Amino acid sequence: MRTSPRTPSIITVTLLGSLLLAGCSATDRGTGASDAAGAISQDSVAQDAADGGPGLVGASVPDEDREVITTGDLTVVAPDPRAAVQAISELVETAGGRVESRAEHAGEDGQAFGSLTVRVPAVKVTATVDALDGIGEVQDVTLDAQDVTATAIDLDARIQALGTSVARLQTLMGEAATTADLLAAEKELTARQAELESLQSQRSSLTDRVDMSTLTIQVLSQDPEVTIRPAGFLGGLAAGWAALLVALNALVVAVGALLPWLVSAMLVLLVVRAALKALRARRPGAAPLAGPEGGASSPGDGGDGGGGDSDESAHLAGSGGRRG
Incomplete structure (x- = not known):
């Protein structure tokens, strides 16, 4: 039997075609995981776009379904701050809340003060603030409400989209034909699960702040009570009497401060006066005089008698001369 020369060419072409088809099939399977992951990402983006964005959806939510975070700062004045801090803690726990921080201090002047940070159910904030009037005088109340409805809706949409993406990747891992496909799907699944857990944590924290309001309370x-004085004549009389008492008090204080100095000055004056008397008693005219013989003699003694007679004779002579 003679073989046709075209038979080897036909067989060769058939073999080459089979090899090309096998290569294309392997390539398609190798890129299947990546294409599926990309499709999931596109589906997530499309889902977010279909939701219309957080702003548009948040604006259409009814008032009763809106999510609001309420925070407040209050000041309570009480006669006993320590007892007031304890009473406020018990009040918060009774309302279903909790005390996150508590501090009590004693001032330099002996007056105590305290501070608390408490979490109260949002529906009981007003009732709790009103109940604080029974513990002390509530002053400087500041309440702030922040609407986070749009943020909550955005987080919910992203969590839902990522949940769908994780489910599809898990299905793809079960259908992976090769190890490369399995590893690619597992890597993408790990990243999506980490992002999903982060968003779920943010949503849980947001829900807690919405449900439990935060109040910072200073105690x-x-x-001391301030005495209010009457106006008019009685007010002037009371003011004058008070000024007089202040002046008398100042005078008494001044006298008390000067009294030791006055006593010391009197003593010094008495000593000086006694010294002056002693000096006057010892004047030269009162001291005894020495006679011609060196003895003591008085002015009337003979020692000075001659001198005295001579003076008297001279005086008489002078008088006689004038008479002649």
């Missing part, structure tokens, strides 16, 4: 000591 101060009550100031």
Whole structure:
């Protein structure tokens, strides 16, 4: 039997075609995981776009379904701050809340003060603030409400999209034909699960802040009572009497401060006066005089008698001369 020369060419072409088809099939399977992951990402983006964005959806939510975070700062003045801090802690726990921080201090002037940071159910914030009036005088109340409805809706949409993406990747891992496909799907699944857990943690924290409002309370000591004085004539009379008492008090204080100095000055004056008397008693005219013989003699003694007679004779002579 003679073989046709075209038979080897036909067989060769058939073999080459089979090899090309096998290579294309392997390439398609190798890129299947990546294409599926890309499709999932596109589906997530499309889902977010279909939701219309957080702003548009948040604006269409009814008021009763909106999510609001309420925070507040309060000041309570009480006669006993330590007892007031304890009473506020018990009040918060009774309302279903909790005390996150508590501090009590004693001031330099002996007056105590304290501070608390408490979490109260949002539906009981008003009732709790009103109940604080029974513990002390509530002052400087500041309440702030922040609407986070749009943020909550955005987180919910992203969590839902990532949940769908994780489910599809898990299905793809079960259908992977090769190790490369399995590793690619597992890597993408790990990243998506980490992002999903982060968003779920953010949503849980947001829900807690919405459900439980935060209040910061300062507890101060009550100031001493201030006496209100009447106006008019009685007010002037009371003011004058008070000024007189102040002046008398100042005078008494001044006298008390000067009294030791006055006593010391009197003593010095008495000593000086006694010294002056002693000096006057010892004047030269009162001291005894020495006679011609060196003895003591008085002015009337003979020692000075001659001198005295001579003076008297001279005086008489002078008088006689004038008479002649």
